[in-house]
Structures are given as structure tokens and as C-alpha cells.
Amino acid sequence: MSSTPETAQTSENPEHGEGGKYSVKGKEYTRDTRYITTRVTADGRDGFPVEPGRYRLVAARACPWANRSIIVRRLLGLEDAISLGLPGPTHDARSWTFDLDPGGRDPVLGIERLQEAYFKRDPDYPRGITVPAIVDTTTGAVVTNDFAQITLDLSTEWRRFHREGAPDLLPEAHREEIEEVNQRVFTEVNNGVYRCGFAGSQRAYDEAYARLWTALDWLEERLSGRRYLVGDTITEADVRLFTTLVRFDPVYHGHFKCNRNKLDQMPALWGYARDLFQTPGFGDTVDFWQIKQHYYVVHEDINPSGIVPLGPDLSGWVTPHGREALGGRPFGDGTPPGPVREAERVDPTHTPLP
Template sequence: MGQGTYVEDDFERDTNYIEDRVTTDGAGEHEWPVEAGRYRLVAARACPWANRAIIVRRLLGLEDAISMGICGPTHDSDSWTFDLDEGEVDPVLGIPRLKDAYEKRFPGYPRGITVPALVEISSGEVVTNDFAPMTLDLSTQWTAHHRDGAPDLYPEALRAEMDEVMERVYTEVNNGVYRCGFAGTQSAYEDAYDRLFTALDWLEERLTDRRFLMGDTITEADVRLFTTLARFDAVYHGHFKCNRQKLAELPALWGYARDLFQTPGFGDTTDFAHIKSHYYEVHRDINPTGIVPKGPDLAGWGTAHGRESLGGRPFGDGTPPGPPPEGERVDPAHNPHIGPDGVVHPS
């Protein structure tokens, strides 16, 4: 089956997701109750939206409460697939394609099959693929299952400002790189390019005198920005033509990105091989040959960032998570800073 097409005259993301949520008591309409062992997070390390959920789940220590299935980095126009697993079938859900879980609940599901998705294990039905509230709910609804020392990624006192920051990061940066890459006209591309770098300049200024987006500790806002920054030089700069500057040429953002990368939960969930394989092999209307570039050199991600001088502690009064479970570790061949224990070791 073909890879599908992505370029549009003026790219607009389809944001019509399954709006169900998993909440503490599941009492509302379109709500499911929090219950350890009931749901499986289906993700792909290649996808920035799914990478958010992988990071938040790890930071909060939800591995025992919510199992995780990982799709391969490439997909066709039909579905993400479990081609990394033995027999190319998810060992818990027993399905070869994520589409099977969507179709189980919504026969003839008419929209794209996206990750991350929460799937109810017993029924095999998709619960939700609404990635933005999904991670906030992991922070606010699953508190009974958080590890000791888990960070507060969505602190109540900061939510009003955080929501504004995250909205701008989403529209101008997270989605802004896609507006550049999938633009089908020169004018749409140039408008998207200008908006993207206006926002990056704003972030560069904001992060010059504060260690993290909201101050002294990591929050959901940092998770959301990090997944785009981790892909910037490897994919977005060249493949999506976001080429005014590389991330490595923006001092505050580059230091900030390295600071997060070297923080447990961030770099140890980053699979550069999957990232490059996905974008360059799947987007054949942008990269017809499917050739995956060898670069960039990843050595810089492990270098000293100097952000400690700004003060603050990534986890505040909490603690970092321990090493990732053995079955969930990124292949060190895909990220040279990961050791055999699954943890990032700065150079």
C-alpha cells in the first residue's frame, strides 16, 4: 500500500480526534475510569506527539499502571503497524495494525490512524487519540499511580500562563514546522517560515534568563517543546526547509534542548534512527527517493550546556525517574548517548 500524500496548498492539521478521556472516576460522558492495567499506550518513537506521551508516562512513573506498545517508524497510508514485535503483532493486543483497534470500536473509522492512542486491553478498542489532553490527564487524573518523587508537570498556580505558552508553542512551533514542510505553495511556505522563526526568536529570548519555559523546574510545556527541538536539525531544518538557522546555532535554545536531553525521561526516550526513518521514508511527496541522510552528527547532544548557572532543579523537590524498564529502552545504536542501562550518559 502507498505511503499517502502530505503536501497541501496551505497545510491545515486535522484536529478532529476521539475526544474521550480517562479520568479519576470516569463519571462524565465520554469518560473512562482510571484503572491500573486496563489500558495500553500505543506510541511510536518517531512521532513527536507520541513522544510527548512516552516522556510524561516515564517522568510520572506510570510504567506499571499503563503498558506501552511501540509501532515501527514507518507506516503506509492505512495504519501504523507493530512491525518491531515478534510476528509483527503487538504481544498484548494481539493485532498487527493499530487500525484494528480503531475499527474494533468504530467500524469504518473515516479519519487518520494516529499515535499516541490509548487502547482498552480487554475489549481491544481504542479509547482516545486526543494527544493534548491525554498527557495532562496523565498528570492530573492518574495521581494515585504516580511514582514517589514524580514532578508536578501541570502546577495549578502556573496553568493560566502555561496554557498560553503551550498554545503558542503548538501553533507556531510544534505545528509550525509541519506548515513549512507540507506547504504546497511558495507563499504558504514563506508565511509559515516567518511565523516559525518569529516564535523561535521569542523562545530564544524567553530562555536566555530562565532555565525552563515556566521557570526553575520542568513542566508539560517543556515536554511539548522538546519533542520538536529534538527533531529540528535531524529533520525539520532540511526535510521541512526550516533552514534560517539550525537549533545548534541558537545559543539559549540549544543549551536548553541539551539540558532537557540529558535529564532522565527526555533523551533516553529519543530514537534518532526512528525519527529520520519516519520522515524521510514516509513523506515520499517531499523526498521521492526515500533516502535517509547519514547526518547530522549527534555528538553535540551530550556536551555541557551550562544551564545550571541559571539556577533551578529539573525535578524541584522531586526526584528523577530510574532507568527505563529493560523492554522499553532505546537501542543505543539509534542514540549514541544511551548506555546499556538505557540511560543518557553525557560526554
């Protein structure tokens, strides 16, 4: 997909780079946040009512923005209500592809490239082919790729189809604080690592690096005396931070040059990340092999050799974290999700699981 001179396009969100190019020389990285904002809602006000079995969530495990939606879907028990399509970890400038599926086609949508679903929505779709995307299986067209709104709507608009014991990821008493934390985490951490990795000048990198570590130090202090980011239960805020933290040592530390120190050298953040990883619904959605394949292969201008590092050692993710001593109730008045469904299990050779 084409990019404006001012905007470096990313493979996960929003746009694909052209021929593996993700940074623009001399430019600060700026994320394009224009999405298809149509929503699937309980009242169907945008023309797409919540309807179990009608929609397919296409979400690559490699992508942190898509990983959020996989986690929320699992925590809320929406597996029967909305199916899951899983593109492979690598792609070209055109689109995510379903190369992990038999015959290289999504078994429900029957397409080879996610691009096909975008072009069914708009044959002249001008921007990036991004994940996560919700596709209407009755038409084969994308409904929305607004990743931030997708997880919020899974919690609110799809409530009727939540499993018994589903946690409240957006407790009303903490909504304002969750939104404040989410905003800072998005600009400074979730997107901050990309501002480092895709910086087109030394100055842009230096400024991005300073902002990122200011925010990570703030989080380290915040999580030193509390188990979760907001309140005493897991919320949407924890989901959003986790998908960046779980990628930090494997890719952001080296590949994106976010290398003041590794995550495992920050006691509170490292304990917090392990606590979540070992919580059902989090680590069982993570595929470290796919994550490394994606970043090191797709970002050709950052890693022109295409070599994927064998490290780091991932065994630490399943070591005791001791965070229970801080109290908290992971699922509040709810319960953990059940076992991962056979068709959605991460290859055990790709990631350590507790």
C-alpha cells in the first residue's frame, strides 16, 4: 500500500510498508490512525448487529494489536459467538496471508489474502490491510479494523454472549482511570517502541527512546505496589500493556533498539508480565516463534539479512513471580476461562507454557 512522505507505514497497524520499507529517512515515525470505524453493535445501528456465527475475527498472533483481540475474546468466552482466523506471521506489501491453513486459504472465508476481504468492502481501499479485522461472513467483506474499538465492543456490545463467569474488563467504577492509563500506555509504550524502531533520524530515535523509558520507569514504579494497572482485577488496561511487554525482550530490545535494559531487569514489570503470562487467556495466546518470524523477516529495511535470532531464552516466563503477595483477584467475581480449544492451541514447541 502506498504511504505519504510524512508517514512510515507499519506491517501490523496501520499500513504495510512498501517492499519491506518501514522508516523514512530523516523523519519521525508517525502512526496513521485512520481506520474503518463501522461497528458491530447490539442494536445494529451501523448495519451490523451482533449475531453469533456471522462474523470472523481475523487476528495474526504475531501482531500485538491483534493479540489484544485474541486475549479478550478468550477471556470473555466468545469462541462460539465469533470465529477466529489466523494469518501466518510473514507477509509481503500486499497483505496478510493464510499460509498456515490447508491450501493457503482461510477455511471459513475461502480467501488467500486478507486483502480480498478489504476489497470486497471497497474495491479502491487506499490504506493498509491490517489486523485485527472483523469480517462479515455473509458477504466476505471487512466490517471494521478499528483495533482499539474492537476489544471495547467485545466487552460491551457482545455481553449477551459472554461465558458464565466472564470477567468485567471495563468496570464502570474505574473507566475514567482505565482510559487515562490506556492513553499514556498507547502513546508512550505501545506506539513508543515503534517510534524507536522506525525512526528515520538519530534525533527522532533519541527523542522516542527517552519518551519510552520515561513511561516504562513510570510503570515500574506504579506496579511496584499494586498487582494490576487499575483496581485489583485484570482490566482492558492490562491486556493492552501485556502485548507490548511480552514482545519486549524477543524483538523490541534488539530489533527496535529499545535497549537501555531488558524487561527481565525491571523487577516489577517483569513480575507483572510473568503473572499475566501465567494467567489463562494471556500466555496461551502467545506464539514467540511467530512473533520473531514476523518482525525480523518482514521489516527488511531494519533487518536486511532476514536472519531470525535464536534467543533470547524464554524459560523465565514460567518461573514463579510472587505477585500474589500484592493481593488482587485476577478475574474479580468471575472465573478463569477454560482450556484452549484444540484448533486454537499455540504450538507448544513455539512458546513455554506453565
